[in-house]
Amino acid sequence: MTADFVARLQEGLRPLAAEATLAHGVAVFVIAPGALVDVVKKLKSEYGFDLFLDVTAVDWQPQIPRFEVVWHFYSTLQHVRVRLKARVSEGDPTVDSLVAHYGSARYMERECHDMYGIEFRGNPDLRPILLYEGFVGHPLRKDYAKDREQPLVPYIR
Amino acid sequence: METKLPNPVRPAFTKSERDDTVIVNIGPSHPATHGTVQIIAELDGERVLRTDVHCGYLHRGFEKECESHTWHNLIPYVDRLNYVSALVNDFAYCEAVEKLMAIEITPRCRYLRTLLSEYSRIVDHLTCIAAGLMELGAMTAFLYLVMIRDYMYEHLADLTGARVTYTYGRIGGLARDLPAGWLKRLGEILDQYEDFVGRVHGLVDRNRIFIDRMRNVGAITTAEAIDWGYTGPILRSTGAPRDLRKDTPYLAYAELDFEVPVGIKGDNYDRYYVRMREMDESVWMIRQLIDMLPEGPINVDDRRCVLPDKNLVYTEIESLINHFKVIMDGPKVPAGDVYSAHESPNGELGFYLVSTGEGTPWKVHVRAPSFVHMGGVHRMLDGYQLADIVPTFGSVNMIGGECDR
């Protein structure tokens, strides 16, 4: 069931997805950042990937392009998962937002923006969600020191 | 004398749209929001018009911490994600690493992990329901459920050494095998569980006040739930029988006989009842697993990650070096990335791990169900009464450690 569904998926996404592999039970497609919305529309309408699981990023410093944004989707009827990966550079870490397609994208994109600084074009609300107002920097980037604290309340000792 | 304290959040709205509405702040230090969520609500009298939910007050830097510890040393951090059902987190993480390392765990370990996952599921649902009922004023039900939960904590302390956060899972197996008499005590606890939960059913299920407060409150439809990323008991309460244990079976779930309880309307009452029935199903699964548990080793015989036997470490130089390398450098996990998900008591708990072949991970990301649920909880709060925020929020079972990581 999974194997021929994955083959159909690979066929269907062929022009948009550069590479397609199967990694530990998840079909992985490497796409260009600009192709995201087209691929997601296809996944949602033609292949039934109705549950948007997760969006996160990986900081591959010192590789160029630096960031790799990773999306996971799940089809509640076919019980398969798919992973999309796109590389963006440090100078312009922008991808399109999926808030128009999935409601759950709102909070998850906020978190990715908080932690890595990835800009989601089209997300109206990119306020800090796990961090706080006044926090400077993006902690999950490799050049942010783990113990660099930015206290809000002055220390008494 | 007082210096002005900074506001750590920027609210989405500070001025009310109409003249007759008022904006109140609930939390974050509030018993109903479990101490870590702030809800800014615009109220028209008692009716909630719109809410702005802020989480992140328990952000402890889990993902950054994990990047500077070895694959083994970060298991205590993983425990403290969903701290009410800590064993599920352990096993989900260990399974993700085992997928990367292409390790297949031993049969005894597989069945034991399944048994303990179901045990943790019971503990989580007991805590959620107990807290929810206490917030409605049913102290007796809270005390009954916390008492049986305490027996389970002591029982797990016999096995793992700790009551709440266990650090019991290991890559390639478990920390130690069952002590003598553990399964017998397990049978006793399951009998006592049925007695206590029967009393709570009697107190609460057909209670007029409980039904009035929970029925048709916080309702959500299946399509909406999937759009907002809901999984687990909340999605099942809307009527969709989606459960990773049945849909994509892992561990030993394919060999067990169990049902997936679903609700009708997706309201608070359904979520309460789905959790109660899931606990019963878990007890039934544990009883099956006690009979199915095979003999054999707990840990797989893989020198990359499993520590050698202690008397070999003291006598052979190769075992000593192996032990040293696994502890100090960490197990060398092959390069690649993996996403592996388990059905935690809250929903789909996924681990996305990225390895570059070292003994420490490059990235550890948790797909936390509570965090995703917080994105959609305003759909369940808007339009209902102010007093409904308390039971609705309790029924979503937001666990701060998982939500904020």
Add this chain to the structure above:
Amino acid sequence: MSATTIPIHAVGGKSQAFEYLTTKKDELIGWARKFSLFPYPFVTACCAMEFMSVSSTPYDTDRFGAALPRFSPRQADLLMVVGTISHKQAPVLKKVYDQMCEPKWVMAFGVCATSGGFYQNYAAVAGIDRIIPVDIYVPGCPPRPEMVIDGIMRLQDMIARSHHPIVTKDF
């Protein structure tokens, strides 16, 4: 000076009678305060599970008079900081502490509140005593209920032994 008169005003300091009375007053007020603690459970993380356990059977803080939680800082006197305090939560903790009236005590419940635990990073405050003064530290991750009760009993000893002024420098 006859044997029956007790000097009320002595030269250069408080008289013995005054000190005897204030010691007895302190003991009485200390006894009353230690057995009627109203905790404000500032609950955030995993230690909450042990807080729930210690408040219920069989460990029961009600035996020590510390059962009834008060979720308003104005009505509470023991601030139990249960769980990790992140930098985002720190202003909230400080505000709640400032809003509590004297006399107030602070219990750091768990290692995260005591020292930051094993979260030594950008997000967690490395011990709440960096922002508010702490009276008793209860280590453990999370501490067993018996440990918490030991902490409460030591705090009660501390309250019993301490000085309870009726008139302080702020009034």
